[in-house]
Amino acid sequence: MIRWQLAYPETEIPLFGRPIGPDEYNAFVTMHGTIMVFFVAMPLLVAAMGNFLIPLMIGARDMAFPRLNMMSVWVLAVASLVLLASFFVEAGPAAAGWTGYPPLSARIEYTGVEYGLDLWILALALEFASFLMGGINFLVTPINLRTRGMSLFRLPLIVWMIMGASILFLLSVGPLIAGAVFLLLDRNLGTSFFLAEGGGDPLLWQHLFWFFGHPEVYVILLPAAGAMMEIISTFSRKTIFGYKSIIYAVMIAGVLSFLVWAHHQFISGLDPRLAMPFSITTILISVPFAFIIFSMLATMWGGSIWLTTPMWFAVGGLSVFIFGGVTGIFNGSAPVDIYIHDTYFVVAHFHSTLFSTVFLGGFAALYYWYPKMFGRMMNEFWGKVHFWGTYIFFLLVFVPMHLLGVGGMMRRIADPSKYEFVKELLPMNEFITVAAIGLLLIQAPFVFNFLGSMFVGKKASENPWDATTLEWTTPSPPPHGNWPGAIPAVHRPPYEYAVPGVSEEWLPQSRPEGAAS
Amino acid sequence: MNAGSASTPDAVEPSPVPAAKLGIWWFLASEVMVFGGALVSFILLRLVGPGWSEDLAHNSVALGSINTLILITSSFTIVEVLSAQKRGDEKKFRSFMGITIVLGLLFLVIKGVEYSAHFSEGLFPDKGLFWAFYFGLTGLHALHVLAGIVANASLLVVVSRPGGFARYSHRAEMNGLYWHFVDVVWIFLFPLLYLG
Amino acid sequence: MAAGEAHGPSNVIIWVYLVVLAILSVFVSSVFPAPADTIAVFALAIAKAVLVLLYFMHLRVEKIFIHSLFFIPLLLVVVLYVGLMPDIMRSMY
CATH class of the missing domain: 1.20.5 (Single alpha-helices involved in coiled-coils or other helix-helix interfaces)
Structure with a gap:
């Protein structure tokens, strides 16, 4: 709907019945950002994968605090309901952008949104509480419940990634929680933490938000990258390139991610003395990520690649991520950023990094672990149709969007035809909208494949992909308590594929030392 | 849980810290960031602000000091709860936990007295930045105190049940760590909001 | 005191320290001149926090x-x- 408005301003939107006004447009953009980042990406990538995979991969019966876990699920459910409810209260949902910058968000009059924004803050607060509980679980479980022989450096990389994401989340969310409390007080009790006329400072919120916001990007990104690594190693039949170095790279990136937040604010009246250091850290942070990307490429190099659907998605995600990463460098340097900030270039940048990880990485993980979850295989043919459709339509949507950005089109404007210089970009907008609709439609085979395969899919064996990590040593789907008998002990690192001098092509982590060679 | 796992405990890699303690420390780490962010905002805005000595004068140093002493003392009593737990002294455990809860409630009552005094003087959170921060910070802290009281009270209830002491009393350490953290926050709030 | 606290001062002594420091900080803030009192009060607050952390929260032996x-x-x-x-x-x- 957002795209429709950009392509055909002031026309009726099919299925919606009427054109959307600027207020509603703002609300849609806000809710799209919030829902995607906090209510799709995080639950899917961090919570779902963490809860399902961590115990299976480390050889534990359950998470360390099962009751805390249940609580976090229910709190998340309530948070989602609160957010949905905000669509229906008087004056509509939050409309201050997903970053909720004051002064726009701090006074009811500024956006005309009444309870919607309060509900938005409330939903976020509940969601944070939920992930706080989840995050503690994701950290304590791998530290305390590893099976015999599973040393820290034998953990599959995705477990490391989820732990890294949890640490980043736990340490970055605090200031934002404080900020959210202040913002609620501003709105409801007339305080002025973030309003200049009362002595407050609107920049303060931006700092608090992005201090959380940038690590948050990695909270989403790391688990997806972890899933991609698992898949790429399995289907290249090769051990991952530079296992320990990847872990160290993630640690470095984690530390740096706390030092880059102000690059989101280069044009917010930031002190110029801050811009330079933040430019440098921003460009520095691309180094560990470049290393991670090259590890994945090197893993594929010379491997005997087995092109299954999860592998397609993983490789596709990697390629888009490289593209998104390169455009990030442009954003990183303050002088260029001042030109392109708040244009569609930025929108295209974060969509190509986040889309590649959240959706392509997420789909890869779903196709890969689906047999383990439901005990049946998904259909390969429709999976590939889904991949190619998604991939091509994605490129058709977001490559032109970069051009729009360089052409000067601003973010978050409701009616592009109101600006002269943006008008000439209208055909391109139309094109993007058509492609976006295609992107949506191509998800249909996935939905049918996902639901259908639960009933008619081929029965999955314990280990359909000939993978080495621990979750493939138990029946699919795993019984209650994860292993029917004793939990297997671990004797070797993950990813022992095609080890020289060994007759078997792959060695599960549970294979004892002597039995292999 | 199936028979195989119930009869023999699963072998796990040794861990440096028990799970519950690790969990509570992770939680405290994120709490440090919550209060850290709020205090940093306050200190910075205070440094650039016009100076709030007039507003500060409305706060009763006497009541604030009493509350400080109450929290410090309750921190002491909850440590005694822990050592009673280690000795297996059920009676001391319960009486010290009771004292801790009462002290926590007393803290909230005094806080409430202060709040009502402010309100009767017409000092609400929208009367300037200082009062915004004052109510924001102390309110947030008071909520933590309340949560601590609830946690302590529920521990006291389960421990008082027959057989409860053996099963649950080890949780006193987690309650203690949380309670001390709340105390430490107040140790910084007191000079910032009353003395500064 | 129990065997657990045999090493290091007992909880009561830490508590006495904390009370003394708290009273001292109130006293200092009312007596010392402007910039010095802030510094002194915060030094005392940090001292109190360190005591609680080290002894009550057992960081000393963690x-x-x-x-x-x-x-x-x-x-x-x-x-x-x-x-x-x-x-x-x-x-x-």
Whole structure:
């Protein structure tokens, strides 16, 4: 709907019945950002994968605090309901952008949104509480419940990634929680933490938000990258390139991610003395990520690649991520950023990094672990149709969007035809909208494949992909308590594929030392 | 849980810290960031602000000091709860936990007295930045105190049940760590909001 | 006292220290001149916090792992402070 408005301003939107006004447009953009980042990406990538995979991969019966876990699920459910409810209260949902910058968000009059924004803050607060509980679980479980022989450096990389994401989340969310409390007080009790006329400072919120916001990007990104690594190693039949170095790279990136937040604010009246250091850290942070990307490429190099659907998605995600990463460098340097900030270039940048990880990485993980979850295989043919459709339509949507950005089109404007210089970009907008609709439609085979395969899919064996990590040593789907008998002990690192001098092509982590060679 | 796992405990890699303690420390780490962010905002805005000595004068140093002493003392009593737990002294455990809860409630009552005094003087959170921060910070802290009281009270209830002491009393350490953290926050709030 | 506290001062003594420091900080803030009192009061507050952390929260006998769980966030708070400073202080000049 957002795209429709950009392509055909002031026309009726099919299925919606009427054109959307600027207020509603703002609300849609806000809710799209919030829902995607906090209510799709995080639950899917961090919570779902963490809860399902961590115990299976480390050889534990359950998470360390099962009751805390249940609580976090229910709190998340309530948070989602609160957010949905905000669509229906008087004056509509939050409309201050997903970053909720004051002064726009701090006074009811500024956006005309009444309870919607309060509900938005409330939903976020509940969601944070939920992930706080989840995050503690994701950290304590791998530290305390590893099976015999599973040393820290034998953990599959995705477990490391989820732990890294949890640490980043736990340490970055605090200031934002404080900020959210202040913002609620501003709105409801007339305080002025973030309003200049009362002595407050609107920049303060931006700092608090992005201090959380940038690590948050990695909270989403790391688990997806972890899933991609698992898949790429399995289907290249090769051990991952530079296992320990990847872990160290993630640690470095984690530390740096706390030092880059102000690059989101280069044009917010930031002190110029801050811009330079933040430019440098921003460009520095691309180094560990470049290393991670090259590890994945090197893993594929010379491997005997087995092109299954999860592998397609993983490789596709990697390629888009490289593209998104390169455009990030442009954003990183303050002088260029001042030109392109708040244009569609930025929108295209974060969509190509986040889309590649959240959706392509997420789909890869779903196709890969689906047999383990439901005990049946998904259909390969429709999976590939889904991949190619998604991939091509994605490129058709977001490559032109970069051009729009360089052409000067601003973010978050409701009616592009109101600006002269943006008008000439209208055909391109139309094109993007058509492609976006295609992107949506191509998800249909996935939905049918996902639901259908639960009933008619081929029965999955314990280990359909000939993978080495621990979750493939138990029946699919795993019984209650994860292993029917004793939990297997671990004797070797993950990813022992095609080890020289060994007759078997792959060695599960549970294979004892002597039995292999 | 199936028979195989119930009869023999699963072998796990040794861990440096028990799970519950690790969990509570992770939680405290994120709490440090919550209060850290709020205090940093306050200190910075205070440094650039016009100076709030007039507003500060409305706060009763006497009541604030009493509350400080109450929290410090309750921190002491909850440590005694822990050592009673280690000795297996059920009676001391319960009486010290009771004292801790009462002290926590007393803290909230005094806080409430202060709040009502402010309100009767017409000092609400929208009367300037200082009062915004004052109510924001102390309110947030008071909520933590309340949560601590609830946690302590529920521990006291389960421990008082027959057989409860053996099963649950080890949780006193987690309650203690949380309670001390709340105390430490107040140790910084007191000079910032009353003395500064 | 139990065997657990045999090493190091007992809880009562720590409590007495804390009370003395608290009274001292109130006294100092009312007696010392303007800039000195703030510094002194905060030094006393830090001393109190350290006492609680070391003895009541057992950091004194905890492992490095737990220490890092406390001090890394503290470091990040300092980072946040430094990062925010130029922006908010701008209004001073």
